[in-house]
Amino acid sequence: MWRFVGTLRVTDVLNDSYSWPLLVYMGASCVYPLASSCAHTFSSMSRNARHICYFLDYGAVNLFSLGSAIAYSAYVFPDALVNTVFHDYYVALAVLNTIISTGLSCYSRFLEVQKPRLCKMLRVLAFAYPYTWDSLPIFSRLFLFPGESAQNEATLYHQKHMAVTLLASFLYSAHLPERLAPGRFDYIGHSHQLFHVCVILATHMQMEAILLDKTLRREWLLAHSRPLLFSQIAGAILLCLIFSLSNIIYFSAALYRIPEPELHKKET
Numbered sequence: 401m402w403r404f405v406g407t408l409r410v411t412d413v414l415n416d417s418y419s420w421p422l423l424v425y426m427g428a429s430c431v432y433p434l435a436s437s438c439a440h441t442f443s444s445m446s447r448n449a450r451h452i453c454y455f456l457d458y459g460a461v462n463l464f465s466l467g468s469a470i471a472y473s474a475y476v477f478p479d480a481l482v483n484t485v486f487h488d489y490y491v492a493l494a495v496l497n498t499i500i501s502t503g504l505s506c507y508s509r510f511l512e513v514q515k516p517r518l519c520k521m522l523r524v525l526a527f528a529y530p531y532t533w534d535s536l537p538i539f540s541r542l543f544l545f546p547g548e549s550a551q552n553e554a555t556l557y558h559q560k561h562m563a564v565t566l567l568a569s570f571l572y573s574a575h576l577p578e579r580l581a582p583g584r585f586d587y588i589g590h591s592h593q594l595f596h597v598c599v600i601l602a603t604h605m606q607m608e609a610i611l612l613d614k615t616l617r618r619e620w621l622l623a624h625s626r627p628l629l630f631s632q633i634a635g636a637i638l639l640c641l642i643f644s645l646s647n648i649i650y651f652s653a654a655l656y657r658i659p660e661p662e663l664h665k666k667e668t
Contacts, residue, residue, distance in 0.1 A: 401430050403607065418622065420633055421474035422614055428467030429603055435460030436596070448655045451509050455651055458505040458526075459644040462498035465530045466640050468606065469494035472534060474628055475613040475621065476558075478541040482625045490537075491628070495636050497530040499643040506651040510658070524573060531565070538562065552616045557609035561602050568598035 404426040411419045439453035473491050481487055505526035511519035538558050570576075572595045578585040585591075621627075 404430055417627060417630065418474075418618065419614075420630065421470045421628055422610065424633055424637065425467040425471035425610060426607070428464040429607060432457075432460040432464040433600065433603075448652075451655055452648075452652050454509065455506050455648045459502050459648055461527065462502045462505075462530065462644060463637075463640055465501070465534055466491075466494050466498050466636060469534045470628065470633060470636065471610050472537050474625075475610055475617060476541070476554075477537045477625070478545055479620075479624075480545040481537060481540060482621075486536075491632065491636055494530070494533060495639050497533055498640045499647070501526045501530045502644045503647045503651075506647055509651075510654070520573075524569075528569070535562070552612065554609040554612035554616065557605050557612065561605035561609060564598050564602040564605060568595050568602060571595045571598060 404423075407419075407422065407426060411423065413419075413423065435457050439457035443450040443453045469491055473487065477487055477490075505523055508519045508522040508526065511522070538561075542555065542558060542562075571591045575591045578590045
């Protein structure tokens with residue numbers, strides 16, 4: 401939030417269209433930790449409140465995923481992929497991913513009791529594949545064809561972001577360290593806490609990388625890349641919000657049609 405406010409103060413929001421993708425990304429990066437904090441805070445109010453809180457959390461995470469894709473499209477794409485068909489459809493498919501991911505992650509909560517392993521697999525998949533799609537420009541830039549303009553200080557932050565994100569995914573999936581010492585980490589130090597710490601650290605690394613790319617590649621990008629229009633950015637965000645909220649409303653209504661015992665078990 402501090403970085404976001406600081407960026408807003410030095411940016412001509414109405415006229416500096418080059419900075420619009422950054423502002424969208426930074427706004428989304430403030431929303432998803434807030435939504436996650438609210439979900440963890442108020443999820444103890446009731447069974448249905450718990451599920452609805454996490455539905456909103458999943459929607460916010462996917463909004464952040466779209467914000468990342470918009471920023472990557474504007475500043476991070478390697479030289480060889482700029483203005484390609486992949487670049488042209490990258491954000492549009494990221495919107496589709498957010499819709500599918502929100503629906504899949506919300507649906508997974510209905511499987512917690514009867515099919516816990518399938519529930520876990522679907523939830524991991526729901527977040528892993530949008531991240532993979534968003535990160536394709538980073539993978540290409542780091543391992544395939546970086547391009548001259550993309551060889552800058554931001555590369556190290558991209559590498560750190562990927563490493564910390566993989567660590568967060570491992571902690572979320574493996575349930576370490578509490579699996580090694582049951583009962584010792586119930587309040588402090590369990591995998592879900594470490595997961596959230598790693599996610600925020602990864603977002604910090606990602607933000608630093610995007611800020612560096614935006615600054616250091618500005619001249620090259622303005623000369624060679626087609627900037628995202630306001631209508632494209634606003635349309636993508638609006639579609640994401642409409643369909644994600646529709647998913648959340650649909651699954652929230654479904655909670656009240658299911659007998660109480662079937663959704664009683666809490667997630668771990």
